[in-house]
Amino acid sequence: MLEIAVKGNRNYWMWIIFLLIVIGIGKIAYLDQFFNGLMITGMSRDVSWGFYIANFTFLVGVAAGGVMVVIPYYLHDYEKFHRITILGEFLAVASLVMCLLFIIVDLGQPVRMLNVLLYPSPKSMLFYDMLVLNGYLFLNIVIGWKVLEAERNQVKPPAWTKPLIYLSIPFAIGIHTVTAYLYCGLPGRGFWLTAILAPRFLASAFAAGPAFLIILCYIIRKFTKFDPGWEAMQTLSKIVCYAVIANLFFFLCEVFVVYYSGIPGHKTHLQYLLFGYHGYNALVPWMWSGFILMAVGAVFLVIPKLRTNYILLPVACAMVFIGAWIDKGLGMISGGFVPSPLHHVTEYAPTGQEIVITLGVYATGFLVLTILYKLATQVKEEVGG
Amino acid sequence: MMEKSRRCFLKVAGIAAIGLGAAPAMNFAASDSHGSAAAEKAKSPDALHAERWGMAIIVKKLNDKIAKQITHACHTQHNVPDFTHEVDTQAFPNTRAVNHKQEIKWIWKEKFHYAFPDKEDEFLNEKFHHLPFMVTCNHCKNAPCVQACPTQATFKREDGIVVMDYHRCIGCRFCMAACPYGSRSFNFRDPRPFIAETDPDFPTRSKGVVEKCNLCAERLAKGEQPHCVEASEGAIVVGDLEDPESDVRKLLKEHYSIRRKQSLGTEPSVYYIV
Amino acid sequence: MTKNMIMGGLAVFVLAVLSPFWFNMVTTTQAAPEPELLGPAKQAKKCVLETYDMRANHMSLLDEWRDAVVRDADRIYVAANGNFFNMSLSTGENSCLGCHADKAKFCDSCHTYTSVDPYCWDCHTNPKEIE
Known part of the structure; x- marks a missing residue:
C-alpha cells in the first residue's frame, strides 16, 4: 500500500x-x-x-x-x-x-x-x-x-x-x-493537584482532536477527490461543541474552588496565569485570549445557523483548537511551576x-x-x- | 501464491533478526555473575549506621557567615558548579553564556517565608525575618521523587537516605516536578567549566542528570559526619531518628521543632529547632 | 524488475556488507596495545580477577561495583583471591586508578584502539588531571 x-x-x-x-x-x-x-x-x-x-x-x-x-x-x-x-x-x-x-x-x-x-x-x-x-x-x-x-x-x-x-x-x-x-x-504542586485534571484534559482533548479533524476534512476536500462527507463533519462539530463547553465548565469549576476556598497554595498559580503575580504577568494575555477563543468558538458551534455555515465552521474549529493549545500548551505546564514550591517567581x-x-x-x-x-x-x- | 510466500519469508526473517540482535546482550548479562562467584561486598567497619538518618537544624545558632560556610563546604566538596565562577577559557574554550536560572544547589540559605511558605504569619516574630534557614533535601520518609522516578535512579536506601544514581538518571525531571521543596537541580549543561577546584574524592556530574543532597552518604560510609555538620559550628546535627538515644532525638525531645510542608504527608527527615 | 537489476543490487549489497573488510585491506592494522602496568600495580602481583577475566569482564565488574556502592552502600570488595579493594574508580589508594596510576596507558590505550568511549570520565575524575 x-x-x-x-x-x-x-x-x-x-x-x-x-x-x-x-x-x-x-x-x-x-x-x-x-x-x-x-x-x-x-x-x-x-x-x-x-x-x-x-x-x-x-x-x-x-x-x-x-x-x-x-x-x-x-x-x-x-x-x-x-x-x-x-x-x-x-x-x-x-x-x-x-x-x-x-x-x-x-x-x-x-x-x-x-x-x-x-x-x-x-x-x-x-x-x-x-x-x-x-x-x-x-x-x-x-x-x-x-x-x-x-x-x-x-x-x-x-x-x-x-x-x-x-x-x-x-x-x-x-x-x-x-x-x-x-x-x-x-x-x-497546587495547580495540578485537582481530581478534575484528567476529566478536563479529556474534555479539551475531545474538543481539540475533532476540531482539527474537521479542518483536515476541509483540506482533504480541497486537495483530493475524496469527500469525507458534510454530515460527518457536522456531527463532529457537535462533538467539538459539547466537549469545549465541558472543558470551559471544568475550568470554571476549578476557578470557583480555587478562589472561593482561597487557599494560597492553589490560588497563586491561577492568579499568576489570569491576573499576574507580584508583577509577573507574561502569560496573562495568552491565557485570556485562549479562553476567549474557546468561548467564542463554543458560541459559534452551539448556534445551528453558524455551525452549518460552510465558511464559519473551520474558523470556529480553528478558534477551539488554538484556544485549547494555549490552555494546555502554554498555561498548563508553566502554571504549575510558577510560583515555585518556595514561592519564588521564575517566569x-x-x-x-x-x-x-x-x-x-x-x-x-x-x-x-x-x-x-x-x-x-x-x-x-x-x-x- | 508466490507473492504471499515472499512476504511470509520477509516477516519471519525480520522476527529472526530481532532475536539475533538480542542474543549478545543476553550473553553479556549472563557473564555478569560467574566472574565474581566467591567474591563478597561489604561495608567499611568504620561506617556509621542508622535505621533512618535525619537532621536537626538549630536555627538560633545560624548566622549569615555560618550559612555561607555550610553551603561552601558542601558545594566545593561535592563539585557543585558555581555559575558565577569565571571560566578558564583555555581549558574550556567556547563555553557559552550562563543562564543563572539554571543554577545548581544542594544546601542554601532561604528566608523564613520562602522556606515555610505555608507558615507565613501576619505578625511574625521579628527575628524570623532575618534568620537564615538552611534548606536542602528532606530525605522524606514518603518521598514523592522516589515514587515519580521511572528508572529508580532516585531511590530510598534502607537507612532512609534518598539517593540518586547518576549513572541511571535519564534526565526526565519528573522528580523535580514531584519535589515539594525545590530541592533538586538539573544539569542543563556540562558542569565542569564552572567548578573552580575539582575535589578528587567525589565525582562531578555530567550534563543531563538531576542532582541533589545525598546527606554525604560517601562520608557516612567512612565513619565521618556530613560536610554541613562540620561546617555548621554546632547548628546542624545528623543522626538516627529511630534511635531514642541519638543526639538528634534528644534535641527534638527537648525543643519545639517544625518541618517544611508537614501537611503534605511526605514526612521530611529535616527538623528545624526554632 | 529485471534479473540484471536484482543481481546488480545484490552485488552492491554484498560489497557494502563486507565494507569493514575492505576498509581493513586499504588501511594498515596495528597490533592491539598492551595495557602498561605502572606505579603500585607493577609491584602488586594480584588484581581483582585474573588478567584474562579482567580483560574480558572488567566492564561487568565495574557495573556491579557501581550498583553496590551507589545502591547498597557497600564500598569494600573482597575478591575471590582474598584481596580487599575499594570499589571506586579513582578515590583512594586501593581504587582502580589508585593502583594503576596512569589512566592514559592503562584505560585509554585499549579503549582508543577498540573505539570504545565509556562515559565513566564524564563524571569521575582522574586525580592526576586535577593536579
Whole structure:
C-alpha cells in the first residue's frame, strides 16, 4: 500500500520537501541541544518542564480525540463516520509519533532512554504513560492499516481487528488520563493537584482532536477527490461543541474552588496565569485570549445557523483548537511551576532554538500524517471511483 | 501464491533478526555473575549506621557567615558548579553564556517565608525575618521523587537516605516536578567549566542528570559526619531518628521543632529547632 | 524488475556488507596495545580477577561495583583471591586508578584502539588531571 505515497503531483512533493526542510533544520537545532545539553532552552531550576512537555501534553489530547470517531462508528454503528474513522485513527498515529518525539527531545540523557524498560518502576506514572502511549500507537497503526487494506481489496477486515478496535477505546481514554495523572498526583504542586485534571484534559482533548479533524476534512476536500462527507463533519462539530463547553465548565469549576476556598497554595498559580503575580504577568494575555477563543468558538458551534455555515465552521474549529493549545500548551505546564514550591517567581518562555526543535517535531508528525492521509484518501478515491 | 510466500519469508526473517540482535546482550548479562562467584561486598567497619538518618537544624545558632560556610563546604566538596565562577577559557574554550536560572544547589540559605511558605504569619516574630534557614533535601520518609522516578535512579536506601544514581538518571525531571521543596537541580549543561577546584574524592556530574543532597552518604560510609555538620559550628546535627538515644532525638525531645510542608504527608527527615 | 537489476543490487549489497573488510585491506592494522602496568600495580602481583577475566569482564565488574556502592552502600570488595579493594574508580589508594596510576596507558590505550568511549570520565575524575 505504501507505494501510493511515492506517487503524487507537484503540490504533494513541494509540501513533502517543505516538511523535510523544516525537519532538517529542527534536527540541526536538536543536535546542538544533544551535545550541549538543555541549556539552550528557556527552562530553569524552577520551571523544569517547558514547551516540549507542554506540546506533548496537548498532542496526547489530539491523539485521544481520535476515539471520538471510533466510538460512534464501532460502538453505535454510526455509518456516517465510516468515511472518516480512518482519518481519526491516522491522526492519532501522527500525534503519538510527535508525543514520543517530544518526550525524547525533552530528556537530558536520551541515550539512556531504555532504562525505563530495563528498570521498570510500577510506582511511577511515567511507566504507565509509556505503556499506554506505545500501546495506543501500536493499536492504531495495526487497526488503521488493516482496515484500510481490507477496504482497498474490497473485503471485510480480518476478524481479529475487532477486539483490537474495542481495546483501543479504553487505551484512548487511558493515554490522556495517565498523562493527567503525571501532574495531578504530585503533592507539592497546587495547580495540578485537582481530581478534575484528567476529566478536563479529556474534555479539551475531545474538543481539540475533532476540531482539527474537521479542518483536515476541509483540506482533504480541497486537495483530493475524496469527500469525507458534510454530515460527518457536522456531527463532529457537535462533538467539538459539547466537549469545549465541558472543558470551559471544568475550568470554571476549578476557578470557583480555587478562589472561593482561597487557599494560597492553589490560588497563586491561577492568579499568576489570569491576573499576574507580584508583577509577573507574561502569560496573562495568552491565557485570556485562549479562553476567549474557546468561548467564542463554543458560541459559534452551539448556534445551528453558524455551525452549518460552510465558511464559519473551520474558523470556529480553528478558534477551539488554538484556544485549547494555549490552555494546555502554554498555561498548563508553566502554571504549575510558577510560583515555585518556595514561592519564588521564575517566569518561563521558550527560546528560539527550543521553538525550532518543536517545529521540527511538528513537521515530522505532519510528514507522517501527510503520508498516511495520502494513502487513506487515495484508497477511498479508488474504491469510491 | 508466490507473492504471499515472499512476504511470509520477509516477516519471519525480520522476527529472526530481532532475536539475533538480542542474543549478545543476553550473553553479556549472563557473564555478569560467574566472574565474581566467591567474591563478597561489604561495608567499611568504620561506617556509621542508622535505621533512618535525619537532621536537626538549630536555627538560633545560624548566622549569615555560618550559612555561607555550610553551603561552601558542601558545594566545593561535592563539585557543585558555581555559575558565577569565571571560566578558564583555555581549558574550556567556547563555553557559552550562563543562564543563572539554571543554577545548581544542594544546601542554601532561604528566608523564613520562602522556606515555610505555608507558615507565613501576619505578625511574625521579628527575628524570623532575618534568620537564615538552611534548606536542602528532606530525605522524606514518603518521598514523592522516589515514587515519580521511572528508572529508580532516585531511590530510598534502607537507612532512609534518598539517593540518586547518576549513572541511571535519564534526565526526565519528573522528580523535580514531584519535589515539594525545590530541592533538586538539573544539569542543563556540562558542569565542569564552572567548578573552580575539582575535589578528587567525589565525582562531578555530567550534563543531563538531576542532582541533589545525598546527606554525604560517601562520608557516612567512612565513619565521618556530613560536610554541613562540620561546617555548621554546632547548628546542624545528623543522626538516627529511630534511635531514642541519638543526639538528634534528644534535641527534638527537648525543643519545639517544625518541618517544611508537614501537611503534605511526605514526612521530611529535616527538623528545624526554632 | 529485471534479473540484471536484482543481481546488480545484490552485488552492491554484498560489497557494502563486507565494507569493514575492505576498509581493513586499504588501511594498515596495528597490533592491539598492551595495557602498561605502572606505579603500585607493577609491584602488586594480584588484581581483582585474573588478567584474562579482567580483560574480558572488567566492564561487568565495574557495573556491579557501581550498583553496590551507589545502591547498597557497600564500598569494600573482597575478591575471590582474598584481596580487599575499594570499589571506586579513582578515590583512594586501593581504587582502580589508585593502583594503576596512569589512566592514559592503562584505560585509554585499549579503549582508543577498540573505539570504545565509556562515559565513566564524564563524571569521575582522574586525580592526576586535577593536579
